[in-house]
Amino acid sequence: MDWVLRIADWDGFDARKAQSASRGKLRGRGFANYVESSIGSPRERAEIEIKLDGTVEVVIGTQPSGQGHETSFAQVVADMIQVPVAKVWIVLGDTDIVSVGGGSHSGRSMRHAGTVMAMAAADLLTEGRKRAADLFDTEISGIEFESGYFKVTGTNKAIDIFALGEQTRGTHGPLRVARNNEMHTPVYPNGAAICEVEVDPETGLVTIVGYSTIDDVGRCINPLIVHGQTHGGIAQGVGQAMWELCAIEPETGQPLAGSLMDYGMPRSDNMPFFNCEIAEVISPTNPLGIKAGGEGGTTPALVTVTNAVIDAVKDFGVTNLAMPLTPFTVWKAIHQSNRHPA
Numbered sequence: 001m002d003w004v005l006r007i008a009d010w011d012g013f014d015a016r017k018a019q020s021a022s023r024g025k026l027r028g029r030g031f032a033n034y035v036e037s038s039i040g041s042p043r044e045r046a047e048i049e050i051k052l053d054g055t056v057e058v059v060i061g062t063q064p065s066g067q068g069h070e071t072s073f074a075q076v077v078a079d080m081i082q083v084p085v086a087k088v089w090i091v092l093g094d095t096d097i098v099s100v101g102g103g104s105h106s107g108r109s110m111r112h113a114g115t116v117m118a119m120a121a122a123d124l125l126t127e128g129r130k131r132a133a134d135l136f137d138t139e140i141s142g143i144e145f146e147s148g149y150f151k152v153t154g155t156n157k158a159i160d161i162f163a164l165g166e167q168t169r170g171t172h173g174p175l176r177v178a179r180n181n182e183m184h185t186p187v188y189p190n191g192a193a194i195c196e197v198e199v200d201p202e203t204g205l206v207t208i209v210g211y212s213t214i215d216d217v218g219r220c221i222n223p224l225i226v227h228g229q230t231h232g233g234i235a236q237g238v239g240q241a242m243w244e245l246c247a248i249e250p251e252t253g254q255p256l257a258g259s260l261m262d263y264g265m266p267r268s269d270n271m272p273f274f275n276c277e278i279a280e281v282i283s284p285t286n287p288l289g290i291k292a293g294g295e296g297g298t299t300p301a302l303v304t305v306t307n308a309v310i311d312a313v314k315d316f317g318v319t320n321l322a323m324p325l326t327p328f329t330v331w332k333a334i335h336q337s338n339r340h341p342a
Contacts, residue, residue, distance in 0.1 A: 059097055064104060204329070243265060
């Protein structure tokens with residue numbers, strides 16, 4: 001809370017409100033905390049193979065829909081087996097290859113997939129040590145792994161993971177492992193958000209002029225991707241709060257929004273630049289310490305936007321507004337108030 005108050009310049013609000021008033025606008029601010037309980041489908045499977053072309057193939061069943069799994073999943077495996085991330089290829093969505101997948105929902109993707117990929121990577125290194133011990137005619141306990149190389153302790157004998165896979169393929173088969181995992185422990189992503197709006201009292205038009213948020217996602221594998229998910233999540237929540245009126249014909253249940261000409265959506269020209277920060281309080285319930293980042297932007301957005309608009313028009317006696325906060329909804333609330341000037 002202290003962090004988001006600071007980055008939103010909470011103490012400077014009165015000056016900004018006065019500046020808005022000088023232009024005939026009503027300025028308001030809203031605040032919301034949130035906490036989620038994320039579990040998701042418990043089962044996940046990962047397969048990792050060292051290919052002859054010098055790449056690492058990772059088969060995983062968690063399917064992305066814009067979250068950047070191809071990048072962040074590759075980062076996890078690359079870090080675990082100490083190879084360049086560009087050499088890691090994530091295979092997903094092909095049902096001839098992918099046999100198990102828990103799905104992308106409930107903030108589970110990186111937590112479940114990352115955990116099982118880390119387990120599979122550990123299995124791969126265990127198998128690599130066995131093969132390196134056979135290759136160098138030594139005990140497994142004498143093999144160490146460092147910077148992508150299996151080394152015989154105290155000697156200059158070493159072989160990288162790709163050469164090991166190639167040289168032992170004829171005797172041991174492909175250097176490949178598969179790992180299944182079930183995880184039933186929840187995580188609790190949380191955060192706080194502040195929104196500032198300007199309201200035109202003549203038309204009811206609401207303009208978002210500031211939005212700040214802090215999201216505790218546990219360990220953050222890729223901050224750029226998490227920020228992108230936060231931005232998209234905010235837009236989804238703001239869209240529901242302000243524009244997305246799903247009108248239904250009462251007699252038939254027929255949706256009346258025939259196109260996006262009839263259904264308001266968030267766009268780049270009606271959203272501000274976001275002021276977002278990431279908190280990393282490591283979760284104790286999974287090996288990577290991940291919580292979740294996919295829903296954090298959405299969860300507090302509806303409340304903080306609605307609170308901001310109510311705060312802007314509170315001097316008219318408005319204490320409650322039903323979403324979406326369309327210009328007509330806000331204008332009607334102002335003009336139905338006993339405090340509206342004649």
